[in-house]
Amino acid sequence: MTGSNNLKENIIYGIFLVLGLITVGFVLLISIYLIIAGLPAIREIGLIDFLFGTKWASTAAEPKFGILPFILTSVYGTAGAVIIAIPVGFFTAVYISKIAPKWVRTWVSGAVNLLAGIPSVVYGLVGMMVLIPGIRVVFNVPDGATLLAAIIVLSIMILPYIISVSVTSLDAVPKSYEDASLALGANHIETFFRVSVPAAKSGIAAAVVLGVGRAIGEAMAVIMVSGNVANMPGIFESVRFLTSAVASEMSYSSGLQREALFSIALVLFLFIMLINACLNFFIKRGQKLH
Amino acid sequence: MNRVLYTRTMKTLMVASVGLTCALLIFMIVYVMFKGAQNISWQLISTKPSYLSGTIGILPDILNTIYIILATLIVELPLGVGAAVYLTEYAQNKKMVKVIEYAAETLSGIPSIIYGLVGMLFFVQFLNFQTSLFAGAMTLVIMNLPTVMRTTEESLKTVPQSYREGAFGLGAGKWRVIRTVVLPSCIDGVITGCILSVGRIIGESAALLFTAGFAHALHGVFDGLASSGATLSVALYVYAKEQGEFGVAFAIAAILMLLALIINLSAGLVSGYYKKKRSL
Structure with missing residues (x-):
């Protein structure tokens, strides 16, 4: 009786162990597949030519596979989006966490959650219909589908992530820090910005890094508003991101072109891994401080 | 001054x-x-696209979305809940827990276009599922697994240790304790995980383009899962970007927006309801 019971318990333990390890399995699966699929093209084109080549002409008679335009576009686009989203997100977060009365907090955090829940294609569509004509008129350029449009859309899309992670870390600042500052004669605003914010700086940094990760990985919204041409980036240039390069050519690609797309995905994956490592660093440091 | x-x-x-x-x-x-x-019109949401009459209908896309949600949840729930149970109830080795949690974090940071690519290589080509809703659903399972795992894990952590000790004290085995005491009390985490997953599935497009494809044919559940089909988000992209049908795209966008609103509200209601119930 106990023997069969033990056996049953062991089998069940085994099942749960497998289920527990399944996420690890998936991560390995994704990494291995990307490396296997991404390396051949890099080997054929040459790492330097691939990463630093400035010309992408995958379907030309003499195809060129240089992805520097995509890398720079992704870097500039992400940097631009983060630069716009940080101040807005930061001040909103401080307001929500420290100043807002309870009902305002409920409503504004609800709004932030909803912004995060809107599908990226909807942002893309609104960008296509509002931003692109808007940019064409305001800046008097021939085509509004530019890096600028992508930056604006991305900044709106990462705003909710920056806000909600910052709010969490600001909420975690011990009340005694703030009380001490108030008792020393600082007013509330000074206390929040000069005591609470520095105390929550690891969390706020994590929020920014999370936003960077989201922005660099976004594909559909940017493909809809950025014009999707493999130019070197310029603010009023139609551009193509790492993500949209993969998405736009995959359906009709073949041979070396297809393999090169996998290599682009591999480069994107390495970027994301780097960002994840930064994120973990900031989260760990934040936990150590408190 | x-x-x-x-x-x-x-x-x-x-x-x-x-x-x-x-x-x-x-x-x-x-x-x-x-x-x-x-x-938006009744004709739009109740028919399929027809070349004969030159009309566009999004009924197939609505059905595809429902099918893919069902298929994803059915596969993902047992996996996610099981992983969470392992982490909270079984895992003794702290290093192992760390590795698993790190893997889950990594998964949630990977962009959906990469899921789409790996899904295409693994499910569509290697396992030979073809471009089908089922291949899309499996891709979404990997994507959403960390969400269900995390919400379930959080609600499992709030089950008081004394419940488990009480059950063990009465002579129950580990599995019996999990089945009768632990699992029933993590229902709120599972429901929250479901709602969040549904939200992500409805909004997902990049991961589905190359795994589920973008056909607009009308199918039943099983035929539908075996054949290629666009969900609402993918259909929005195709109509707006490839075909320039902005009216249809906006109609779909309005539906997606409404769904996002409902999902957000219900996630809030569920967690509020269970919080109140716990504090009683």
Whole structure:
């Protein structure tokens, strides 16, 4: 009786162990597949030519596979989006966490959650219909589908992530820090910005890094508003991101072109891994401080 | 004087930022709903696209979305709940827990276009599922697994240790304790995980383009899962970007917006309901 019971318990333990390890399995699966699929093209084109080549002409008679335009576009686009989203997100977060009365907090955090829940294609569509004509008129350029449009859309899309992670870390600042500052004669605003914010700086940094990760990985919204041409980036240039390069050519690609797309995905994956490592660093440091 | 100026500047910046954030949301909702309402019709949501009459209908896309949600949840729930149970109830080795949690974090940071690519290589080509809703659903399972795992894990952590000890004290084995005491009390985490997953599935497009494809044929559940089909988000992209049918795109966008609103509210309600129930 106990023997069969033990056996049953062991089998069940085994099942749960497998289920527990399944996420690890998936991560390995994704990494291995990307490396296997991404390396051949890099080997054929040459790492330097691939990463630093400035010309992408995958379907030309003499195809060129240089992805520097995509890398720079992704870097500039992400940097631009983060630069716009940080101040807005930061001040909103401080307001929500420290100043807002309870009902305002409920409503504004609800709004932030909803912004995060809107599908990226909807942002893309609104960008296509509002931003692109808007940019064409305001800046008097021939085509509004530019890096600028992508930056604006991305900044709106990462705003909710920056806000909600910052709010969490600001909420975690011990009340005694703030009380001490108030008792020393600082007013509330000074206390929040000069005591609470520095105390929550690891969390706020994590929020920014999370936003960077989201922005660099976004594909559909940017493909809809950025014009999707493999130019070197310029603010009023139609551009193509790492993500949209993969998405736009995959359906009709073949041979070396297809393999090169996998290599682009591999480069994107390495970027994301780097960002994840930064994120973990900031989260760990934040936990150590408190 | 300086302090007054500083305080005022900071206050103004904060109010301006909050105002901007809320204005963005209100603009998105009003603009999409207004444009969508002009273009939505019963004919649109109740038929399939027809070349004969030259009309567009999104019924197949609505059904595809429902099928893919069902298939994803059916596969993902046991996996996610099982992983969470392992982490909270079985895992003794702290290093192992760390590795698993790190893997889950990594998964949630990977962009959906990469899921789409690996899904295409693994499910569509290697396992030979073809471009089908089922291949899309499996891709979404990997994507959403960390969400269900995390919400379930969080609700399992709130089950008081004394419940487990009580059951063990009465002579129950580990599995019996999990089945009768632990699992029933993590239902709120599972439901929250489901709602969040549904939200992500409805909004997902990049991961589905190359795994589930973008056909608009009308199918039943099982035929549908075996054949290629566009979900609402993918259909929005195709109509807006490839075909220039902006009216249809806005109608879909309005539906997606409404669904996002409902999902957000229900996630809030569920967690509020269970919080209240716990505190009683």
